[in-house]
Amino acid sequence: MPKGKVTTVGKAALCWGLLISPCHLHGQETPSAALALYRQLRSVGISAATTHQIRDAALDREDIHISLQDGAIAFTEAVDGHVTGAFFQGEGEVLLIPPDRAERASLALFTAFPVLEEKFSTAYFRFDDDTARELAPALRPPEDPAAFVERWGAVAKSLSEIDALRLLAAFTNTPAGSQPARFLHARFGGARLGTFDIFLDAGLPEQISVAQAGYTGQGQLFYDVWLSSLMRSRRGEPPASAASQPIEAFVIPEYKLAARVLPPHEMQVDGTLTVRCRQDGLRTLVFELSRYLRVSRVTLAGEPVTFIQNEAVPGSELERRGNDLVTVLLPAPLQAGQDTQLKFNYGGSVMSEAGGGLMYVGARGIWYPNRGPAMTNFDLEFRYPKGWTLLATGVLTASATEGDEQVAHWRSSRPIPLAGFNLGQYVASQAHAGDTLVSTYGARGVEQNLARGAPPPPQQRPVWRRGYTLPTTVPPAAGAAPETHPAAVEQQAVAAINFLSQRLGSFPYPSLSLTQMPGSSSQGWPGLIFLSSYVFLPAGERPPVPPADLEYDRTLYDQLMTTHEVAHQWWGDGVLWKGYRDQWLMEALANYCALMQLEAADPERFRRTMERYRQHLLRKNPRGLSYSQAGAVTLGVRLSSSKFPDGYETVAYERGSWLMHMLRGLLGGDTEKSAAQFFDILRRLQQRFAGQVISTLDFQHALEEELPESLRFEGRKSLEWFFDSWVNGVAIPRMVVRDVRFSARSKGLVASGTLIQQEAGRDLVTSVPLYTHTATAPQPVFAGRIFADGEETSFRLAVPAGTKELLVDPYNTILRQ
Numbered sequence: 064m065p066k067g068k069v070t071t072v073g074k075a076a077l078c079w080g081l082l083i084s085p086c087h088l089h090g091q092e093t094p095s096a097a098l099a100l101y102r103q104l105r106s107v108g109i110s111a112a113t114t115h116q117i118r119d120a121a122l123d124r125e126d127i128h129i130s131l132q133d134g135a136i137a138f139t140e141a142v143d144g145h146v147t148g149a150f151f152q153g154e155g156e157v158l159l160i161p162p163d164r165a166e167r168a169s170l171a172l173f174t175a176f177p178v179l180e181e182k183f184s185t186a187y188f189r190f191d192d193d194t195a196r197e198l199a200p201a202l203r204p205p206e207d208p209a210a211f212v213e214r215w216g217a218v219a220k221s222l223s224e225i226d227a228l229r230l231l232a233a234f235t236n237t238p239a240g241s242q243p244a245r246f247l248h249a250r251f252g253g254a255r256l257g258t259f260d261i262f263l264d265a266g267l268p269e270q271i272s273v274a275q276a277g278y279t280g281q282g283q284l285f286y287d288v289w290l291s292s293l294m295r296s297r298r299g300e301p302p303a304s305a306a307s308q309p310i311e312a313f314v315i316p317e318y319k320l321a322a323r324v325l326p327p328h329e330m331q332v333d334g335t336l337t338v339r340c341r342q343d344g345l346r347t348l349v350f351e352l353s354r355y356l357r358v359s360r361v362t363l364a365g366e367p368v369t370f371i372q373n374e375a376v377p378g379s380e381l382e383r384r385g386n387d388l389v390t391v392l393l394p395a396p397l398q399a400g401q402d403t404q405l406k407f408n409y410g411g412s413v414m415s416e417a418g419g420g421l422m423y424v425g426a427r428g429i430w431y432p433n434r435g436p437a438m439t440n441f442d443l444e445f446r447y448p449k450g451w452t453l454l455a456t457g458v459l460t461a462s463a464t465e466g467d468e469q470v471a472h473w474r475s476s477r478p479i480p481l482a483g484f485n486l487g488q489y490v491a492s493q494a495h496a497g498d499t500l501v502s503t504y505g506a507r508g509v510e511q512n513l514a515r516g517a518p519p520p521p522q523q524r525p526v527w528r529r530g531y532t533l534p535t536t537v538p539p540a541a542g543a544a545p546e547t548h549p550a551a552v553e554q555q556a557v558a559a560i561n562f563l564s565q566r567l568g569s570f571p572y573p574s575l576s577l578t579q580m581p582g583s584s585s586q587g588w589p590g591l592i593f594l595s596s597y598v599f600l601p602a603g604e605r606p607p608v609p610p611a612d613l614e615y616d617r618t619l620y621d622q623l624m625t626t627h628e629v630a631h632q633w634w635g636d637g638v639l640w641k642g643y644r645d646q647w648l649m650e651a652l653a654n655y656c657a658l659m660q661l662e663a664a665d666p667e668r669f670r671r672t673m674e675r676y677r678q679h680l681l682r683k684n685p686r687g688l689s690y691s692q693a694g695a696v697t698l699g700v701r702l703s704s705s706k707f708p709d710g711y712e713t714v715a716y717e718r719g720s721w722l723m724h725m726l727r728g729l730l731g732g733d734t735e736k737s738a739a740q741f742f743d744i745l746r747r748l749q750q751r752f753a754g755q756v757i758s759t760l761d762f763q764h765a766l767e768e769e770l771p772e773s774l775r776f777e778g779r780k781s782l783e784w785f786f787d788s789w790v791n792g793v794a795i796p797r798m799v800v801r802d803v804r805f806s807a808r809s810k811g812l813v814a815s816g817t818l819i820q821q822e823a824g825r826d827l828v829t830s831v832p833l834y835t836h837t838a839t840a841p842q843p844v845f846a847g848r849i850f851a852d853g854e855e856t857s858f859r860l861a862v863p864a865g866t867k868e869l870l871v872d873p874y875n876t877i878l879r880q
Contacts, residue, residue, distance in 0.1 A: 131198075163791070169289060244266035279705050
C-alpha cells in the first residue's frame with residue numbers, strides 16, 4: 064500500500080515552504096503576466112531606500128508572537144504594488160505555545176522544551192498582507208543603510224525564492240476585490256536553536272507549522288516538522304465545519320494517460336487531466352510529479368500554457384518521495400464548478416531495472432501529475448515492446464499488436480486513489496478466490512540479481528522496516544540460483560482474500576495481480592500488488608539475518624506481508640484516509656487484519672509477534688531515545704525525522720497494531736468472540752465509507768456505537784478517553800497493583816487496593832482488566848475492569864471465593880512495559 068505517501072499539495076501539505084526550492088521556467092516565448100510576476104517575486108531584494116532602524120515592534124499572528132526589540136530592518140522592493148518581505152538584524156524574540164499534548168511533545172523532542180521561546184539575531188519575513196504598514200510606527204531613520212544592504216542583500220534575495228510560488232498563488236488565485244488568505248513565513252537565526260522556520264498559512268488545513276533542516280547520525284537530511292496545528296481562531300470550530308476545513312482549490316475526477324514504455328528506463332507520456340475547479344478566480348494549479356520526469360509542454364484547448372517545474376526542498380517529505388512540483392499558470396481564471404482539460408507531455412528515466420526481466424516505477428503515484436491520493440477514474444493506454452508483459456491497475460479492456468509494439472488499454476472499474484503499472488518477463492500462475500481472479504507473476508532471476516549486490520533504486524522509499532539492517536551484499540547460495548515460487552505466493556493471496564472477504568465484505572476489485580518489488584519492501588495499488596522479492600523465495604534462500612530475528616523474518620515474509628498488502632485493498636484503496644493524521648489507520652488496520660489471520664492459524668506465533676512489536680517500541684535508537692518519544696500515531700509521516708528516520712514505519716505499524724489490539728480487547732469476550740465483534744465493526748465501516756475517505760474521528764465514532772456499559776468512563780458513551788490518552792499519546796506504562804486486601808462481605812469476597820501506572824504521565828486513562836488466581840481454577844479468572852486515571856487509582860471489586868492473588872492483564876491486551 065501507499066506506505067509513506069501522505070502529504071499532498073492541496074489536501075495535507077504541512078506548508079508550502081517545505082515543498083519547493085529553485086525552479087525551471089517553461090512556456091511561451093513572451094512570458095505571461097503571471098510568469099513575469101513570479102520571476103519578480105522570486106528575485107526581489109532589499110535596498111538602502113527601504114532600510115530603517117526599528118525598536119519595540121511586535122507582530123502578533125494568531126498563536127505567534129514576534130517582538131523586534133532593537134535593530135535594523137530592510138523591506139523588499141514592491142512587486143505589483145505589494146511589499147512582500149523584510150530582513151531584520153538585531154535583538155528579537157519569538158514565542159509560540161503549542162495547543163495540545165501531542166504537539167508539545169513533538170516540539171520538545173527537537174528543542175528540549177514544550178514551548179517555543181527563542182531569542183534571535185536575524186529574521187527574514189515573507190507575507191501577503193499589510194505587515195510593512197503595521198511596523199511603520201516603530202521605524203526610525205537608518206544608521207548605515209548601504210552597509211546593511213551590502214551585508215544582507217544577497218542573503219535576502221536568495222531567500223525570496225522559497226515563498227515565491229505561494230505568493231504567486233495568493234495574488235493570482237484570489238478573485239478581484241478579495242483579500243488573499245493570510246500568509247506569513249519567518250526564518251529565524253536563533254540563539255539556541257539555530258536556523259528554523261515558522262509558517263502561518265490560513266489556506267491550509269493546519270495553518271501553523273514550525274520546521275528545521277536536521278541530519279541523522281549518518282548524515283541523512285530531513286526537514287523536521289517540529290509542530291503543526293490549527294491556529295487559535297480555528298480551534299473552537301467544529302471539526303467538520305466548512306470554516307475549519309479549507310476547500311481544495313481543484314480536484315481531478317478523470318485521467319487519460321497514453322504512455323510509451325521504453326525499457327529499461329524511459330517512458331514518454333501524453334496525459335489529459337480533467338480539472339474541476341472548486342474556488343472562484345483559480346489561475347495557478349500545482350501538481351506533484353516524479354523528479355525523473357521532465358514536462359516539455361502543457362496545453363489548454365490546444366494552446367500552450369506557461370508552467371514552472373520546481374525542485375523539492377532537500378530533506379522534505381516531498382523530496383523523500385522522489386517528487387517535485389509542476390505549477391501551471393492559466394491564461395484566465397476559472398470559476399467554481401467549471402471543468403477544463405489540461406494536456407501534459409512529459410517523459411524521462413523514471414523506470415528502474417531490477418534485473419531478471421523486471422522493470423517498474425520506483426515509487427508510488429509519481430508517474431503522472433497528481434494532487435496526492437484521491438478517488439479518481441483512470442483510462443490508461445500503454446505501448447511497450449513485444450516479449451514483455453505489462454500489469455496495471457484497473458481492468459484490461461483491449462490488447463493488440465501494432466508492428467513491434469504491444470498496445471494495452473486499462474480502465475478503472477470504479478474511482479481509485481492511484482494508478483500504477485510494471486513491466487516484466489514473467490513466470491505466471493493463476494487461481495480463484497471465490498469470484499476474484501488472482502494472478503501471480505514472478506520474473507526469473509530478480510533474486511539472483513539482488514544476490515550480486517544490486518540495491519533498490521535511490522528513489523524507492525522502503526515500506527517495511529525491521530529491527531535490523533539487511534546486508535547490502537547478499538552472497539549467492541551455493542549451487543543453483545534462487546528460484547521464484549509464484550504459485551506459493553498466489554496461494555497466500557488466495558487464503559488472505561478468502562479470510563478477509565468473509566469478514567470485511569467482497570474483495571473491492573474484479574481481480575488481483577501480484578508481482579515482485581526488489582528487496583525487502585512492498586507496495587499495494589488497487590488490484591495490483593508489488594510484493595518484496597523475498598516473499599517469492601523459500602525461507603532458506605533469503606538473505607541471512609541474525610538468529611534473534613529469524614522467526615520474525617519468516618513470519619513476515621511467509622505470512623504477514625502478503626496478507627497486509629491484500630488487506631490494503633480494503634484499507635487504503637477501497638477506503639482512503641482523510642488527512643495525514645489519519646493515514647496511520649490504514650497501516651494499522653491492514654497490519655492488524657493480517658495479524659488476526661495469523662492468530663486464527665497460529666495463536667502462539669501471533670502472541671510472539673505482538674511481543675516483538677512491544678519490545679521494538681521500547682528499544683532505544685542510536686541517539687539513546689526510546690521510540691515512544693517519536694510521537695503519537697496521529698503525527699503521520701512527521702514521525703520520520705532526523706531523530707527517528709524509521710519513526711513512521713515503527714510507530715504507525717507497531718504501535719498502531721497494538722492500539723487495534725487494545726480496542727478489540729475492550730469489546731470483551733474470548734479471543735474468537737472479540738475478533739468477530741471487531742470484524743463486524745470493520746465490515747460496517749467498509750460499507751459506510753466505500754470509495755470515500757475516513758478519519759480517526761470516524762473510526763472512534765464507529766467503535767463508540769458498540770461501547771459496552773463497563774467502558775463508559777465517567778458515565779459517558781464515549782471513547783474520547785482512549786483516543787486522547789493512547790491514540791494521541793505516546794505512553795507505554797508499567798502497571799502494578801499495591802496494597803491489595805481481600806475482605807469477606809455478605810455477598811462474597813471483595814478485593815481492594817491501588818492500581819499504579821508508572822511512566823505514564825498524570826492524565827493517562829486506561830481500562831485495565833484484572834484477573835484472579837485461585838486454587839481451583841487452572842487459568843486466571845476475569846474479575847473486572849478498572850479505569851486507571853493518572854498515576855494512582857484506588858479500586859474495589861468483587862472476586863471469586865478462594866482468590867489468592869490479583870493479576871494485571873495476564874493475557875497482554877494492553878501495550879505496557
